[in-house]
Amino acid sequence: MVDITISGLSKSFGRVNVFDGLDLEVKDRTYVCLLGPSGCGKSTLMRIISGLDSADRGEIRFDGKNVDNLTCAQRDVGMAFQNYALYPHLTVEGNLRFPLQAPMQKGRWTQQEMRARIGEIADLLQITPLLHRTINQLSGGQQQRVSLGRSLIRHPKVLLLDEPVTHLDARLRYAMRSELKRIHNVMETTTIHVTHDQQEALAMADLLVIMREGRIDQAAPAMEVYGDPATSFVASFLGDPPRSLLEVELGETSGAPVARINGVELKLSGKLGAVANAAPGRNAILALPARAFTAAQADEPGAVLDGTVRAHEMIEGAQRIVLDVSGQKVNLHSSAIRHVVIGDRLRVFAEASDGMLFEGATGLRLSAN
Amino acid sequence: MSQSRAARRAAFILISPAVLLLLALNVFPIGFAVFISLRHWSLSIVNPPRFAGLFNYQELTLDDRFINSLSVSATFVLIAILAELVLGFALAFVFNSKLKGLDTLRKLSLLPVMAMPLxxxxxxxYMLNENFGVINWFVTLFGAERLPFLTDSTLAMLSIALADIWQWTPFVTLVIFAALQSLPEYVFEAGRMDGLTEREIFWRITLPLLRPAIVVVLIIRAIDAVRMIDLVFMMTKGGPGGATEVLPWYLYTTGFQSFDLGYAGSMAVVMIIIVTLGAQVFVRQIANPEKGR
Amino acid sequence: MAQVQLQDVHKIYPDGTKAVRALNLEIQSGEFLCVLGPSGCGKSTTLRMIAGLEEVSSGIIEVDGQDIVGTPARERDIAMVFENYALYPHLNVFDNIAMPLVARRTAKPEIRERVERIAGTMGICEHLTKRPSKLSGGQRQRVSLARAMIRSPKMFLMDEPLGHLEEYLRIELRREIRALHEATGGTTFYITHDQEEAAAVSDRIAVMTDGVLQQVGTMADLIDRPVNRFVAEFVGEPPISMFNDVAVANGQIRLGDYSVALPPALNRAVDASPPVSVGVRPGKFSIDDAEAEGLSAIAQSVQLMGEWAAILCDTPAGPATALAAKSELPSEGARVKLNPDPEGLLLFNKNGRNIVSAEV
Amino acid sequence: MTSVDFDAGAEATPRSSKVVLGFSDYARYLIAVVFVGFSLFPFYIVLSTSLKSESDIFAWPPVWLFDVTWDNYFSALFVFGGTGVLPFLINSLIITALSTLLAVGLGSMVAYGLTRFRVVGGSHIFFFILSTRFAPPVAFVVPIFLMIREAGLLDTHLALILIYTSMNLSLVVWIIRGFFEAIPIEIEEAAQIDGYSRLQIFRKVALPLVKPGLITTSILSAILSWNEFLIATVMTQNTAATLPVYLAGFSGSMGLEWGPFMAVGAMAVLPIMIFTLVLQRHLVRGLTFGAVR
Known part of the structure; x- marks a missing residue:
């Protein structure tokens, strides 16, 4: 129930700079996913928003009000931890009651109101039958729910979730994702969800924030981040299998824009051609989805890349091959299965029409203008 | 490294009382002991304490009783520790089995550890008494003459060591047993998969992995044995003829029977130095992250 | 390179737990076989019996035609990679890798040469003098792999070797393990609970639960032709939709408010073994708008997965999960119709067996 | 209440009973039984002697079957040494209880403060506290005696309570620290999010979670206080004298009154034995400062 504005946030641990001058704007009631490889700073960012850690510089505003000097509780945030962090010496009910009995909440709720709240949250999370159990009598999924319940019991303005679904098995994971969205909608919170699982982030986020090495590469709706990545990192990070990144030189052959790689020329048509035309002669990164590559017969002519098989595996009925093309990694994905052995040489066609171009030095998306 | 003021205050409240108490009753006394040792300070003479420089320390180097007490202490520590270590190590392996009832026996064998040393x-x-002691009864069962356990100078030392061994061997056993139990099963499995024989596993894996525990127990026992006084107090009072006059006993009698506090202080300082050196090794062992676990 | 045959192997612990029951399994020479199952299904026990770390209660384990039950582990010439790496904490990396050679009294210079060679292959040369505690999880598992590889054993056993690693490392290392398997041509018996890993790394997959082997086959077999409900529900992501208490009449099967005509092959099987539940893989549903024919459904949750999205629905027959292309996603809360592909129906009888395979 | 084991599952791998030193099962039992017999025999002597009449005590050869008499206990409690043991027993109880309470209280505070707060030189404070474990009491007894005398606290309960507290602190800190470290930090962060201050978290979350550790350390430090003799005999004479002081008072004249003497010994030792059996495994952790678990 709050807009969050983060501006110029910097944090370092000793000599390690986690991030430097981070900006992010989150609108009220948005479901935000922070996604990135481990060590990208996503957890630190969430901990600073929660108030458990403080930033070195910069500020965080809730609804325009600076919260830097407020404690976690004063900020009115709820947080569910990756390892649940339930109080093992209390029952489920005791865990749910604990936040309501905090000294700073004293007198805010009568016993009756507390009971009503616990009942309400327990119903929402379907844990009413568990209320009198102790924590170690619960399964992982149940502990998860209790932990969520505890973070929601005060109706916090901001809900922080640290890898909340990661430990669950597949069936529960899908169900819990839809559950979390439902709770988010019912409670009308602003939710920030940290994860390293791109599938989870894509599945849940209203606003998907991709972080890398302490920077935000892109913050946009999930579909947009997936279909329209802002940097080469995002292009290669999302997707299963991920897009391949090829270092190319942009040029022109008989008036048509091309990308050159190892003396092979890939034609760039349509929009991509316009992009290439705007930056002739530049070094660029061409991101191509796995299905853009098809294996070629030995002597087939055309624009083919030559590579060595580094790995191959079968996933969901399709074959994946990781190819080394003069030091660059190319991911193939094809449902036509062929017998390959690691170390084999393989020639592949590359179809560039589905590709995207990024600036070589910065990794930023190139556009036609 | 920012920490809120509330957190700093909480940390101060939590930490300072204990630290203050230890400063008062541990750090200060060390300095005070040095101060005392540099003075003629006797409770039996009316004269007020006066500065003596290094006199007490010089006297220590000439004092045969002091030299004797050092060697008695060293002998005692050596005999007791060696026996405890060898026995304890072997017994730990005896108990390291899932045989029925062995665990109960092991627990019972622990009882001496916490008994009041006095x-x-x-x-x-009582048991070593020459006239009616039950140990001598066992001795006569084997057809030997009764032995003057507490009045013969060699036997007296062995008697005190025996009591110490009785009390502390179970502790050594327990430590090595616990270390043995905490060795992860997988290293032995890996050893078997790698093709090692059981004997090779003992020498190449078990023993090296037990080494830290052995070192720890050795140092703890050594430091505790150095300061042993209760047994001497009860059994021999340092006799016969100084044969069991360990350093703590000499220090104690100097201070509280002869009331020569200055001289006792100088012994205290020497003792603190000895023990500190031993403790150093221990602390390094504990602080060492590569304990093999 | 070895061929392994387990015949009617049982494992019963002293407390009465039946960890493995009547297991018959053949691992072909040079094969990479994965055992997949939930924790406690007996897969680890099976591996440890092959290793010789666990005694066999009854049954025969043959390696190349020779019964090895009773042979001590160290004489079986089998290498093992443990989930927790099982490195010797008091030895540095070099000595860890060298241990199998030391046990075989290999000459010092040869040990050095071979350790350095394998360390080069595994990319851990710069760590040879370090203790395991100074290494990251990925590096430790590389050391552990190197130790297994340094001699050329008859067979490799790997007990969830990637279980403790981070996602990206798992993908990287599973590819390396596969590459090593192909390079050495060894026989590999590999345990995991991660089906994607199993599919990616292995030639065949064996699914176990409660100590009983359920099915052996390729991933496609397990997805398209599961022998029973357990395999159908355990394998496949997003999970299969399972409808219970279904009824068949006149060659039609009733799902909530919709009836599907059974294809002839299924229809024939139905008479011999009446089904009580129906499973439909997410990809076998097509999603149509509310006016179309089909099983009425409300799209509760739309979970984007890239080019596809999983649509979690409520239907009169129970919850269902379907796949929709990125370009034609229903909105959350929308009313839709689900149309199962009749060829993709998986029918299970009251014993939970697939009626098609039950008949065969 | 619930006991909390965060390591649960960490050691779930089944241990095989394969042992690396080749003792046969027979030998194991035999050695174990002999060792336990050796360990228990002196306790039997204490107990049996305290129940014997005077003539049986001095009988040669020793009598194994005798008529039980409770006279020695009556005499020990009310008569022996003029007052009997009762006042000293009470002193011991008071001093043990209060010093234990203080040591566990202050110790868990400082352990928590040092594990959960960034304190300048925190690790040094830890090692300082650990090192006090090795302070040889006999070396500190001279300066502390003078300090206590100066403060006018000779022969008071307070003096012994404070000294014992400082002596047991290291033990408490080092055991409890391990327990605190085993609490996942997120549990305490959750409480922070829930609106509790750091000190409240200490009281309401951390302390309840280390209850087993608190019990262990309480018993251990109580036993150590209970058994302590040297400091007690120097600092007290009458009003605050503890049981060991009383016992030691007769060490010159004990040729005569073995019965009551052993009765006092039995009272001093036997209750502790129960605790020792209860503690068992914790003994290792406690007495080795977690160097061996």
């Missing part, structure tokens, strides 16, 4: 001295004094 009572331990009392009962061994």
């Amino acid at each position: 009572v331990v001295g009392l009962v061994w004094f």
Whole structure:
């Protein structure tokens, strides 16, 4: 129930700079996913928003009000931890009651109101039958729910979730994702969800924030981040299998824009051609989805890349091959299965029409203008 | 490294009382002991304490009783520790099995560890009595003459060591047993998969992995044995003829029977130095992250 | 390179737990076989019996035609990679890798040469003098792999070797393990609970639960032709939709408010073994708008997965999960119709067996 | 209440009973039984002697079957040494209880403060506290005696309570620290999010979670206080004298009154034995400062 504005946030641990001058704007009631490889700073960012850690510089505003000097509780945030962090010496009910009995909440709720709240949250999370159990009598999924319940019991303005679904098995994971969205909608919170699982982030986020090495590469709706990545990192990070990144030189052959790689020329048509035309002669990164590559017969002519098989595996009925093309990694994905052995040489066609171009030095998306 | 003021205050409230108490009763006394040792300070003379420089320390180097007490202490520590270590190590392996009832026996064998040392001295004094002691009864069962356990200078030392061994061997056993139990099963499995024989596993894996525990127990026992006094108090009072006059006993009698506090202080300082050196090794062992676990 | 045959192997612990029951399994020479199952299904026990770390209660384990039950582990010439790496904490990396050679009294210079060679292959040369505690999880598992590889054993056993690693490392290392398997041509018996890993790394997959082997086959077999409900529900992501208490009449099967005509092959099987539940893989549903024919459904949750999205629905027959292309996603809360592909129906009888395979 | 084991599952791998030193099962039992017999025999002597009449005590050869008499206990409690043991027993109880309470209280505070707050030189404070474990009491007894005398606290309960507290602190800190470290930090962060201050988290979350550790350390430090003799005999004479002081008072004249003497010994030792059996495994952790678990 709050807009969050983060501006110029910097944090370092000793000599390690986690991030430097981070900006992010989150609108009220948005479901935000922070996604990135481990060590990208996503957890630190969430901990600073929660108030458990403080930033070195910069500020965080809730609804325009600076919260830097407020404690976690004063900020009115709820947080569910990756390892649940339930109080093992209390029952489920005791865990749910604990936040309501905090000294700073004293007198805010009568016993009756507390009971009503616990009942309400327990119903929402379907844990009413568990209320009198102790924590170690619960399964992982149940502990998860209790932990969520505890973070929601005060109706916090901001809900922080640290890898909340990661430990669950597949069936529960899908169900819990839809559950979390439902709770988010019912409670009308602003939710920030940290994860390293791109599938989870894509599945849940209203606003998907991709972080890398302490920077935000892109913050946009999930579909947009997936279909329209802002940097080469995002292009290669999302997707299963991920897009391949090829270092190319942009040029022109008989008036048509091309990308050159190892003396092979890939034609760039349509929009991509316009992009290439705007930056002739530049070094660029061409991101191509796995299905853009098809294996070629030995002597087939055309624009083919030559590579060595580094790995191959079968996933969901399709074959994946990781190819080394003069030091660059190319991911193939094809449902036509062929017998390959690691170390084999393989020639592949590359179809560039589905590709995207990024600036070589910065990794930023190139556009036609 | 920012920490809120509230957190700093909480940390101060939590930490300072204990630290203050230790400063008062541990750090200050060390300095005070040095101060005392540099003075003629006797409770039996009316004269007020006066500065003596290094006199007390010089006297220590010439004092045969002091030299003797050092060697008696060293002998005692060596005999007791060696026996405890060898016995304890072997017994730990005896108990390291899932055989029925062995665990109960192991637990029972622990009882001496926490017994009041004074009572331990009392009962061994009683049992070793030349005239009616039950140990001598066992000796006569084997057809030998009764032995003057507490009045012969060699036997007296062995008697005190025996009482100490009785009390502390179970502890050594327990430590090595616990270390043995905490060795992860997988290293042995890996050893078997790698093709090692059981004997090779013992020498190449078990023993090296037990080494830290052995070192730890050795140092703890050594430091505790150096300061042992209760057994001597009960069993021999340092006799016969100084044969069991360990350093703590000499220090104690100097301070509280002869009331020569200055001289006792100088012994205290020497003792603190000895023990500190030993403790150093221990702390390094504990602080060492590569304990092999 | 070895061929392994387990015949009617049982494992019963002293407390009465039946960890493995009547297991018959053949691992072909040079094969990479994965055992997949939930924790406690007996897969680890099976591996440890092959290793010789666990005694066999009854049954025969043959390696190349020779019964090895009773042979001590160290004489079986089998290498093992443990989930927790099982490195010797008091030895540095070099000595860890060298241990199998030391046990075989290999000459010092040869040990050095071979350790350095394998360390080069595994990319851990710069760590040879370090203790395991100074290494990251990925590096430790590389050391552990190197130790297994340094001699050429008859067979490799790997007990969830990637279980403790981070996602990206798992993908990287599973590819390396596969590459090593192909390079050495060894026989590999590999345990995991991660089906994607199993599919990616292995030639065949064996699914176990409660100590009983359920099915052996390729991933496609397990997805398209599961022998029973357990395999159908355990394998496949997003999970299969399972409808219970279904009824068949006149060659039609009733799902909530919709009836599907059974294809002839299924229809024939139905008479011999009446089904009580129906499973439909997410990809076998097509999603149509509310006016179309089909099983009425409300799209509760739309979970984007890239080019596809999983649509979690409520239907009169129970919850269902379907796949929709990125370009034609229903909105959350929308009313839709689900149309199962009749060829993709998986029918299970009251014993939970697939009626098609039950008949065969 | 619930006991909390965060390591649960960490050691779930089944241990095989394969042992690396080749003792046969027979030998194991035999050695174990002999060792336990050796360990228990002196306790039997204490107990049996305290129940014997005077003539049986001095009988040669020793009598194994005798008529039980409770006279020695009556005499020990009310008569022996003029007052009997009762006042000293009470002193011991008071001093043990209060010093234990203080040591566990202050110790868990400082352990928590040092594990959960960034304190300048925190690790040094830890090692300082650990090192006090090795302070040889006999070396500190001279300066502390003078300090206590100066403060006018000779022969008071307070003096012994404070000294014992400082002596047991290291033990408490080092055991409890391990327990605190085993609490996942997120549990305490959750409480922070829930609106509790750091000190409240200490009281309401951390302390309840280390209850087993608190019990262990309480018993251990109580036993150590209970058994302590040297400091007690120097600092007290009458009003605050503890049981060991009383016992030691007769060490010159004990040729005569073995019965009551052993009765006092039995009272001093036997209750502790129960605790020792209860503690068992914790003994290792406690007495080795977690160097061996």
